[in-house]
Amino acid sequence: GAGVSQSPSNKVTEKGKDVELRCDPISGHTALYWYRQSLGQGLEFLIYFQGNSAPDKSGLPSDRFSAERTGGSVSTLTIQRTQQEDSAVYLCASSLWRFAEQFFGPGTRLTVL
Amino acid sequence: ELKVEQNPLFLSMQEGKNYTIYCNYSTTSDRLYWYRQDPGKSLESLFVLLSNGAVKQEGRLMASLDTKARLSTLHITAAVHDLSATYFCAVGVSGGGADGLTFGKGTHLIIQP
Numbered sequence: 168g169a170g171v172s173q174s175p176s177n178k179v180t181e182k183g184k185d186v187e188l189r190c191d192p193i194s195g196h197t198a199l200y201w202y203r204q205s206l207g208q209g210l211e212f213l214i215y216f217q218g219n220s221a222p223d224k225s226g227l228p229s230d231r232f233s234a235e236r237t238g239g240s241v242s243t244l245t246i247q248r249t250q251q252e253d254s255a256v257y258l259c260a261s262s263l264w265r266f267a268e269q270f271f272g273p274g275t276r277l278t279v280l
Numbered sequence: 281e282l283k284v285e286q287n288p289l290f291l292s293m294q295e296g297k298n299y300t301i302y303c304n305y306s307t308t309s310d311r312l313y314w315y316r317q318d319p320g321k322s323l324e325s326l327f328v329l330l331s332n333g334a335v336k337q338e339g340r341l342m343a344s345l346d347t348k349a350r351l352s353t354l355h356i357t358a359a360v361h362d363l364s365a366t367y368f369c370a371v372g373v374s375g376g377g378a379d380g381l382t383f384g385k386g387t388h389l390i391i392q393p
Binding site for chain 2: 200210213222223260266268270271273274
């Protein structure tokens, strides 16, 4: 079956612009996670959704970052007023239930100029 | 704060040899995962270890978990070039609002003919 999909695969933006990153989880997976991967910081957890609610936002690095999930499916990660340090690969993962195995999407490579 | 340490971070080995990657973590956990990442690709799930003493094997890879020692190992038997990749361990802590995985820095494995 289809895996986790993310769009766009690459995004180049100018400092100060807003960006939206999209994640389509595996059908039927109730849990959805956002991570980011950068050379300097490695893999970092950002936010977790169970259904449409986000009980754990502990990893969001600043209030410029927000995320939502609608219909228990698609999720959007929004970064406002992007900064160069936001440049990273943003990975989405989904799992069947809260503590189950997480399956990762291909990622969105964000470059902030 | 949960810390996950992998070692070595870089490993160059010859085909046919055996080696072990270690993953230590700092707090009690009931979930440990191993992932593989090829250059420019996303994370591929290898093993899920959920209990003390758990051992799983797939081909030339075997993973084990000792929750008392807070240690997991990934053993490579008779390495082949196709196993060249970066391997990550990730630890989950159930409850307490910490639902994301905490990753090690990864072990960059190169297997030479």
